Amino acid sequence: MTERRVFAPAKVNLTLHVTGQRADGYHLLDSLVVFADVGDWLDVSLGHGLTVSGPMAAGVPTDGRNLVLKAAALMGVEARIALEKHLPAAAGIGGGSSDAAAVLRALRDLTGGEVPGAGLSLGADVPVCLAGRAAYMRGIGEVVEPVDGLPDLAAVLVNPGVEVPTGAVFKGLARKDNPAMTPLDRSDLIGWLRAQRNDLEGPAREVQPVISDVLEAIEATGSVLARMSGSGATCFGIYEDRAQAEAAAQALGRPGWWVRAATLR
Numbered sequence: 558m559t560e561r562r563v564f565a566p567a568k569v570n571l572t573l574h575v576t577g578q579r580a581d582g583y584h585l586l587d588s589l590v591v592f593a594d595v596g597d598w599l600d601v602s603l604g605h606g607l608t609v610s611g612p613m614a615a616g617v618p619t620d621g622r623n624l625v626l627k628a629a630a631l632m633g634v635e636a637r638i639a640l641e642k643h644l645p646a647a648a649g650i651g652g653g654s655s656d657a658a659a660v661l662r663a664l665r666d667l668t669g670g671e672v673p674g675a676g677l678s679l680g681a682d683v684p685v686c687l688a689g690r691a692a693y694m695r696g697i698g699e700v701v702e703p704v705d706g707l708p709d710l711a712a713v714l715v716n717p718g719v720e721v722p723t724g725a726v727f728k729g730l731a732r733k734d735n736p737a738m739t740p741l742d743r744s745d746l747i748g749w750l751r752a753q754r755n756d757l758e759g760p761a762r763e764v765q766p767v768i769s770d771v772l773e774a775i776e777a778t779g780s781v782l783a784r785m786s787g788s789g790a791t792c793f794g795i796y797e798d799r800a801q802a803e804a805a806a807q808a809l810g811r812p813g814w815w816v817r818a819a820t821l822r
């Protein structure tokens with residue numbers, strides 16, 4: 558087999574605490590990250606050329622700006638990639654980062670090569686996406702520590718169709734030195750999550766006020782928790798079970814909104 562078909566799941570920051578800032582401007586993070594059963598699909602082989610198709614392909618670069626080609630360059634090879642986009646871009650769920658990580662995994666497999674620096678040079682979210690499983694993400698994203706024993710979470714993902722540039726949201730942070738997460742309480746995961754934060758939610762709402770509408774709409778469907786992922790604008794709701802998440806996804810349909818029921822793990 559000289560071709561690999563790989564899945565690039567949406568990344569969800571269940572928590573995202575900003576605890577400091579380095580001299581180079583990058584922020585120190587303390588985040589619990591999980592992955593959804595919703596994502597992009599890629600066919601990867603050694604060769605040349607990129608095609609982008611699928612329901613969310615509009616506006617995604619098909620040249621060297623695409624992170625999947627940057628990922629191949631990082632591995633020191635040329636790749637032939639067919640990318641099927643299902644995730645919105647610049648949405649806080651790591652679409653580009655997860656695509657890049659999927660290519661790194663496929664090329665590692667096809668070439669036997671190592672991934673330099675776990676892909677951090679491609680983006681702060683790439684190392685955790687390369688791990689591809691529930692993990693704490695710390696440092697600026699380079700410290701990834703797998704977390705075992707979390708239950709599957711029934712969820713909806715909701716993006717209101719507006720792009721949010723990550724850099725602008727970090728710039729809007731009033732405080733850089735916020736408290737870290739408290740120790741994970743697996744016996745009361747939802748209660749624990751409610752007591753944690755996404756520190757980027759405030760500045761992201763300033764950039765895109767519609768995020769507040771999304772969170773209110775999710776809360777109105779009876780979610781046990783509603784939060785924003787990453788730097789937004791995608792928000793998630795957690796539900797008692799998958800049937801409730803599916804019903805919520807139905808209820809949350811609005812023109813221009815991207816809504817998916819998902820299992821997070």
Ligand SMILES: C[C@](O)(CO)[C@H](O)COP(=O)(O)OP(=O)(O)OC[C@H]1O[C@@H](n2ccc(N)nc2=O)[C@H](O)[C@@H]1O
Pocket residue numbers: 570573582583584585586588649651654679680681682683696697698723724725727787788
């Ligand atoms: C917000 C998160 O999605 C949380 O998972 C990530 O930290 C961002 O990951 P990403 O999109 O891969 O980010 P990058 O492409 O590396 O960085 C985009 C911009 O976000 C800011 N940035 C990013 C990561 C970080 N730890 N501190 C930062 O200040 C920088 O201004 C940077 O120029």
Ligand SMILES: Nc1ncnc2c1ncn2[C@@H]1O[C@H](COP(=O)(O)OP(=O)(O)OP(=O)(O)O)[C@@H](O)[C@H]1O
Pocket residue numbers: 616617618622623624625645646647648649650651652653654656657682723787788789
């Ligand atoms: N494979 C890709 N898929 C989507 N966008 C890409 C890709 N490669 C490069 N881009 C560019 O990167 C920009 C950011 O999109 P991307 O989906 O990577 O953000 P994101 O990772 O969701 O952001 P966040 O870090 O907040 O989760 C887009 O505006 C797009 O132009």
